[in-house]
Amino acid sequence: MSGFAASLSDPGAVASLFAAFAMFATVVSVMLPALKGDKLETRLKQVTSQREKLRRASRAQLEQAGLRREAKGTIAGITKKLDLQKMLEDPNIATKLEQAGLRGPRPLMIFYFCRFALPFLFGAGTALYIFLINDFGLSIQMKYGSAVFGAAAGFYAPNLYVANLASKRQQSIMRAFPDALDMMLICVESGMSIEMAFAKVGAEIGTASVELAEELQLTTAELAYLPERRIAYENLAKRTGHEGVKAVTMALIQAERYGTPLGDALRVMAKENRDMRMSEAEKKAAALPAKLTVPMILFFLPVLFLVVLGPAYIKVTEMDTTGTAYGSSE
Incomplete structure (x- = not known):
């Protein structure tokens, strides 16, 4: 242990250590691209695999939709x-x-x-x-x-x-x-x-x-x-x-x-x-008065006439009844 400490205090030994580390780093830097391989090829393989997976799912979806099945029955x-x-x-x-x-x-x-x-x-x-x-x-x-x-x-x-x-x-x-x-x-x-x-x-x-x-x-x-x-x-x-x-x-x-x-x-x-959707809505809204004409004539106007003229008819009927009763009493 004392010998290792003495070697660290030796400037020549420290310089040799740094030189060895620098040589190792240089070799690793030069060889690292070769060790990594071709990233583009790997990614292309992944894309191809994903596309084939999507194609299989698409074929299954088309068959499920009934586009590729033969009619039976x-x-x-x-x-x-x-x-x-x-x-x-x-x-x-x-x-x-x-x-x-x-x-x-x-x-x-x-x-x-x-x-x-x-x-x-x-x-x-x-x-x-x-x-x-x-x-x-x-x-x-x-x-x-x-x-x-x-x-x-x-x-x-x-x-x-x-x-x-x-x-x-x-x-x-x-x-x-x-x-x-x-x-x-x-x-x-x-x-x-x-x-x-x-x-x-x-x-x-x-x-x-x-x-x-x-x-x-x-x-x-x-x-x-x-x-x-x-x-x-x-x-x-x-x-x-x-x-x-x-x-x-x-x-x-x-x-x-x-x-x-x-x-x-x-x-x-x-x-x-x-x-286009707004114009369709406006077209339908503009056609409503014409479409509501017949329902208003058939359903609204008779009820309106009944509400307006009903009380007057009841009063006229009551007056006729009262007059007839008064005449008969005389």
């Missing part, structure tokens, strides 16, 4: 055997069903089956009611015409149902769409990618519109699964069927194509959709 079997899809072909019905939120082959098979079966059911039901239960005093020609009308109503009933469902779904989406764009703008300006922004907004907007949350989550899956983002944006516009959503998707496509900032495009589109 009695109705699907009858539709395939009778080849109703070719017999009653409608080129726009697939898009209409998607806009109504009915995805996959099963709703399409059910639609064609209902379009084939309902004319017979409605026509037969109308004929049985007219001929056997209550004919309303109609002639024989009017009875047959009523049966034909029932069959025609059965043929167009599925289209009316799908159109009504799509309209209600579109209204629900457009009520929450400007707020979704504001949230997406915040996500993009905070540094998120457009895929993460769609996923985040889709998870948060469900309290305002379940339909819009479903569409955004499906778009997130398509952004990770499809080879081009443009196709996912176009699919979103086609599924919603609204000009406001179509304008937003076109702005996103152009921003990606020409490299313009997404934040600016989303800010402008959010303002336009808010103005």
